[in-house]
Amino acid sequence: MCAESVVNNQTSATTEDAQALEALPVDETLDHIEFHIRHDLQKRLDLYLRDRLPHHSRSMLQKLIRAGAALVNNRPAKSSTLLRAGDTVQLDIPPAVDHHALPENIPLQVIYEDDHFLAVNKQADLLVHPARGHWTGTLINALLYHAGQTAGTLSTGSDPWRPGIIHRLDRHTTGLILIAKTDEAHWRLAGQFERRTIHKTYLAIVHGVPALDNDMIDAPLGVHPGNREKYAVRTEGGRPAQTIYHVRERFGRSSLLELNPKTGRTHQLRVHLAHIGHPIVGDVTYGGRELTPLDITGPAAPPSPKPICPVIGRQALHAWRLHFVHPFSFTRMSLEAPLPADMLELLSVLRGTGR
Template sequence: MNSEHSENRLEWQAESTGIGDRIDKYIVDRLEEEGEGGISRTQVQEWIKSGAVSVNGRLVKANYKLTLGDQVQVDVPAAEEPEIVAEDIPLDIVYEDSDVIVINKPRGMVVHPAPGHASGTVVNALMHHCKDLSGINGVLRPGIVHRIDKDTTGLLMAAKNDLAHVSLAEQLKEHSVSRTYIALVHGNMPHDQGTIDAPIGRDGQDRKLFAVTDRNSKEAVTHFTVLERLGDYTLLELKLETGRTHQIRVHMKYIGYPMAGDPVYGRSKTVDLNGQALHAAELGFTHPRSGERLHFTASLPDDFQHVMLSLRSR
């Protein structure tokens, strides 16, 4: 939601997508589509009980099912934003100027505060280091224009002011930001290269997960190139056209080559890593003020390199 302390009114008209869904599920899906993920059905049900949700001008219960043309209105209750504390956490800074900062994020570090991760995040560290960050994403995500998963390592850019934030966000939207990942997957991939063009949305069985689906999904495109075959594993270079949540992990599972070490989308018997073997190795973008094209690289972290040495020595 927005960071203001007034009600945020949302209005939608039910079209072909979502017809027959319960109203609580429909609202959660629409919020996710509009980049406001993280709102649970339980929370939406509380809004419904409080009278904050109406359909065609009438209050409804959570089990109301949408019909074509329904006018849905949600008055999202204002919420007090928690105070995010600056923390003196070391950062591996790859590049920094008055507009942008690029860091090499370690495994296990969450990008911004969220339920269960109120401190120790990249945002907490940036607030101590930079002092000033863009405010476009509100107090919980200052400076953050894109994310990588907690246990994914590698390059992440942040904006120090709103001018930089707007520029970087627009570049991401236009797919002009270049992002290259290195990943170790299960299986011996026979194709030297390929493209996965498969839409991603919430998993119908578990809303905490994502899956390739045609329902309430968004376009997702991943290009892969084989770097090395290591028996039952394959080392890949992956380039993203889009940046959906868990995109690479979901796409690799979808084509039958799940990420090594992935506790969510991977296999139970895997490599010895505290998380998926996925590293954001290269990042390129146009500087928001100078117009110069910048390109950065980050070597594989030590634990990933150790796994590779072990597989090569077998």
């Protein structure tokens, strides 16, 4: 039987959220939270609070905002209020159900580690950190176990739910991710990401063959107008986004691309490649298709009653290399994560058929 396909599910308000909302008028039950916005985020208030408070559902946060529990610069705000540098956000919110990330013995492929940070080759189907409905089985749980086994630490960062996390990869994207072990290493590495001095290189297998060997995709991105769980090219109101691509191999009806994102927008590579008509193989969210051996080689035998499984059951996207400066020795570093088995198998089949 083939592996179960990935399905995106929208999260609704939890029972705990509803009970907490009913308790809103009782001041003694509320926590007062305050955030100071340091950068010009151009992000809606409800989306910002969802990211900062992952243990509360977005629908509950919107109800709290409508009830007047959220202030921006000491004035009642709307869910659609855009946050800018210098804003202060205040929120009175019912205490969340207490969740704690616990160590779990989940395999980790450590590419590099010293006293300040480590680099991990993240496997597919692994969330980076706990979120609504996914409190276990994440990279954070694996890192906590690794730290306990090696007498190591993880940075606290800006969010206690995401110790050590400087940047993220999508659940089904594999490859390099840097993890800070100390707070000082965290802000030094995070600063390199913010200044865009870290050079990131991805590998992707896409449908079709781009007309140009090299090009830059310059297309602003924003939330999809019809599905807030997705992103899309938005010429009006989108945030600037640039991706440079280089064609490494051609297979007739598909290609291996090397990608260098110049910005770091959510789903940027996936949306940009779909935008130019070359979605990533397996990325069904953005127009890609799962490829079976028959799709690639053509029928070589009579049809079988057994299901034909795809060669790869996720988007064929891998964070391959990182070039950056060590946060303490200031030496230039270059780390590389080997391709996972499913992408190697897909490439092997494509190279054997020229498709």
